[in-house]
Amino acid sequence: MVRQFKIVVEKNPDGYVAYPLGLSGVVVGQGDTYEEALADVKSAIRFHIDTFGSETLEMEPPVLEAFIAEAGVNV
Numbered sequence: 001m002v003r004q005f006k007i008v009v010e011k012n013p014d015g016y017v018a019y020p021l022g023l024s025g026v027v028v029g030q031g032d033t034y035e036e037a038l039a040d041v042k043s044a045i046r047f048h049i050d051t052f053g054s055e056t057l058e059m060e061p062p063v064l065e066a067f068i069a070e071a072g073v074n075v
Contacts, residue, residue: 003057005045006066009037020045022063024056 005020016037018029027048029041049056 006063007038007041008066008068009034021066023048024058025052 006022007018007020009016009018011034015030015032016034018031018037018041020027020041023045025048027041027044029037029039029044031037031040
């Protein structure tokens, strides 16, 4: 069975970091390139589900869309 995940990929000076939305628990992938980070997070998702079971997939309500916003905040 193939399940689609929305994955956030961030680029920073040290490379790329990726993490899925809508999965219970902490799952992170990283790499020197976008493709490496995406492959790493896919592997991490499979490992997470194999380790903790399919109940990690049961999120209500599911993530329908994801948005990235930027806002200025006085600090």
